[in-house]
Amino acid sequence: EEQLVESGGGLVQPGGSLILSCAASAFTVSSSLMSWVRQAPGKGLEWVSGMHGGGITLYADSVKGRFTISRDLSKNTVFLQMYSLRPDDTAMYYCARAPGQARFRFDLWGRGTLVSVSS
Amino acid sequence: DIQLTQSPFSLSASVGDRVTITCRASQSSGSELNWYQQKPGKAPKLLIYGASSLQRGVPSRFSGNGFGTDFALTITSLHPEDFATYYCQQTYSVPYTFGQGTILEIK
Numbered sequence: 001e002e003q004l005v006e007s008g009g010g011l012v013q014p015g016g017s018l019i020l021s022c023a024a025s026a027f028t029v030s031s032s033l034m035s036w037v038r039q040a041p042g043k044g045l046e047w048v049s050g051m052h053g054g055g056i057t058l059y060a061d062s063v064k065g066r067f068t069i070s071r072d073l074s075k076n077t078v079f080l081q082m083y084s085l086r087p088d089d090t091a092m093y094y095c096a097r098a099p100g101q102a103r104f105r106f107d108l109w110g111r112g113t114l115v116s117v118s119s
Numbered sequence: 120d121i122q123l124t125q126s127p128f129s130l131s132a133s134v135g136d137r138v139t140i141t142c143r144a145s146q147s148s149g150s151e152l153n154w155y156q157q158k159p160g161k162a163p164k165l166l167i168y169g170a171s172s173l174q175r176g177v178p179s180r181f182s183g184n185g186f187g188t189d190f191a192l193t194i195t196s197l198h199p200e201d202f203a204t205y206y207c208q209q210t211y212s213v214p215y216t217f218g219q220g221t222i223l224e225i226k
Contacts, residue, residue, distance in 0.1 A: 037163075044217060044218075044219050045155075045157075045163065045217040046217065047208075047214050047217065058213050058214075103151060103168075103210070104151070104210040104215070105168035105174070106155075106163070106165060109162035109163060110162065111162055
């Protein structure tokens with residue numbers, strides 16, 4: 001069964017760092033656009049970052065220069081390294097898959113991992 | 120960035136009703152517009168992709184249409200499990216923005 005499992009969330013102080021992981025099962029992350037989407041408490045969805053199957057990386061302006069998306073193909077896992085965290089980065093972070101190389105649709109989602117940025 | 124504006128913000132309806140949610144883009148998104156359903160405490164679920172294609176496993180009472188800047192999601196004959204929040208998303212250009220969401224509540 002195809003599955004995404006996120007981990008790595010937690011409580012971190014403003015200015016701190018955190019690394020989120022998204023482990024994929026039953027498909028290869030290099031065949032899809034893998035993305036991180038976040039949702040602040042009580043708010044809507046915000047696309048944060050993505051990595052194409054070919055390795056091209058994409059970022060929302062709100063995280064550019066502070067977040068880095070990467071992957072380990074041997075582990076079939078995608079990562080989101082988050083630096084200089086701010087209170088407004090507090091959110092549930094979802095990993096999502098969009099198969100193929102165009103006309104993206106996010107058809108598989110993980111359950112999310114919660115990031116709280118607070119002193 | 121392409122901004123997506125959904126209408127209405129919230130909607131009260133009864134089981135068996137037909138409802139339509141609209142999504143307007145600030146610039147053309149072609150047909151690269153997806154619709155998701157989200158229930159409290161759960162991840163979003165893909166309903167419609169490419170503006171009008173039904174995702175496998177999604178009931179046929181869900182349908183989508185539109186092109187360019189104006190899109191709509193229609194649910195015919197609401198079922199109790201359809202009460203949720205609905206989001207549109209464009210994947211025409213980066214960043215892949217979402218609408219603000221429409222809360223569908225039971226009347």
